[in-house]
Amino acid sequence: MASHATKHFIRQRFTALLQVPLTVFLVVAVILHAGSTRDEMLAWVANPWVAAALVAWFLAVPLHMSIGIGDVIDDYLHKKTTRSLTHLANSAYALFLGVAGVFSVIAITLIH
Amino acid sequence: MSDSVRTVQFYPGKNTPMSPHLQVWKFTVTMAASITHRITGVGNAIGMLVLTAWIGSAAISDEAFNIVQGFLASPLGLIALFGFTMSVMFHLANGLRYMFADSGQGLGKFQARKTAWVAYAVSPVLTGIIFWAAFTATGTN
Numbered sequence: 001m002a003s004h005a006t007k008h009f010i011r012q013r014f015t016a017l018l019q020v021p022l023t024v025f026l027v028v029a030v031i032l033h034a035g036s037t038r039d040e041m042l043a044w045v046a047n048p049w050v051a052a053a054l055v056a057w058f059l060a061v062p063l064h065m066s067i068g069i070g071d072v073i074d075d076y077l078h079k080k081t082t083r084s085l086t087h088l089a090n091s092a093y094a095l096f097l098g099v100a101g102v103f104s105v106i107a108i109t110l111i112h
Numbered sequence: 113m114s115d116s117v118r119t120v121q122f123y124p125g126k127n128t129p130m131s132p133h134l135q136v137w138k139f140t141v142t143m144a145a146s147i148t149h150r151i152t153g154v155g156n157a158i159g160m161l162v163l164t165a166w167i168g169s170a171a172i173s174d175e176a177f178n179i180v181q182g183f184l185a186s187p188l189g190l191i192a193l194f195g196f197t198m199s200v201m202f203h204l205a206n207g208l209r210y211m212f213a214d215s216g217q218g219l220g221k222f223q224a225r226k227t228a229w230v231a232y233a234v235s236p237v238l239t240g241i242i243f244w245a246a247f248t249a250t251g252t253n
Contacts, residue, residue, distance in 0.1 A: 013214065016207050023204060027197075027242060034246040038177045041170050054167075065157045072150055078125055093157070100164050104171040111171070 008067050015064035022057045046112035051105050058101030066094035145228040149206045152199040159196035197242055202235035 029050070033041055044050055069090050077083040122128045166184070169176035183189045209227045212218050218227055 013211065016211065020204065020208070023200065027200075031242060031246045031249055034249050038170055038174055038181075041177075045167070045170070058164075061160060065153075065160065068150075068153045069157060072154065080125075097160050097164050100168050104164070104168045107171040108167075 008070075012064060012067045015060040015067075018056065018060045019064065022053055022060065025053060026057060042108055042112045045105060045108045048109075051109050054105045055102050058098055058105065062094035062098035062101075065097075066090055140225070141228040141232075142224050145206055145209075145231055148202060148232075149210075152203040152206075155199040156196070156203055159192075159199065162192065162196065194239065194243065198235055198239045201238040201242075202231060205234045205238075206231040 029044065033044060036044075045054065070087060073083060073086050073090060077086055120127075162184070166180050169180040184193060206228075209218070209231055212227070213224070218224060
């Protein structure tokens with residue numbers, strides 16, 4: 001983590017910038033779909049523009065998340081083995097969320 | 113041999129000084145915003161689990177979707193959603209503040225404090241608007 005400072009600095013800000021409009025869009029969409037049925041939600045996700053935005057969001061967020069939590073781990077965990085294992089768990093969690101999110105969006109566009 | 117000179121042996125990971133020294137900071141709003149930024153960041157990462165479960169369950173089946181939707185509409189689910197929304201809004205507002213700082217502006221003592229207060233003020237207001245709008249959009253709830 002600590003040996004890729006510049007790369008992480010740029011990626012963290014790049015994903016942050018991406019997430020600002022994407023999150024605002026997502027929040028507005030969720031408000032409008034607050035009482036929707038599953039069918040209505042599937043139709044919304046299956047729209048190509050919405051699906052693309054959701055995929056971009058599910059790629060950007062796990063990357064941003066793993067860098068941020070990685071920094072917290074570096075700052076507060078000082079024992080090498082614990083730190084390395086926690087970094088591993090952090091990466092696994094981000095990968096899991098990214099894969100689950102992107103795959104769900106793809107699956108919905110296919111089943112709808 | 114006088115004992116006025118004392119040598120201290122440092123063992124990395126045992127008695128070496130470590131950063132950050134959270135306990136010796138004077139309380140300022142900028143430092144509070146920094147800590148809250150981290151806490152909300154970790155909170156958002158946990159909240160992502162709910163959001164991913166929501167979209168994942170929609171992809172799986174009606175039953176799975178109803179379970180997640182049912183949890184989110186329950187009192188506990190609404191409290192979780194409220195906290196998650198507030199956490200995201202703070203991280204968003206304070207994150208924009210950091211982007212502004214990255215451009216080299218707003219770093220003065222008084223301006224940095226003022227914008228930190230703005231981040232704290234804006235997040236509950238936005239959360240309130242979002243929940244008000246969501247309940248209005250659904251009509252009866």
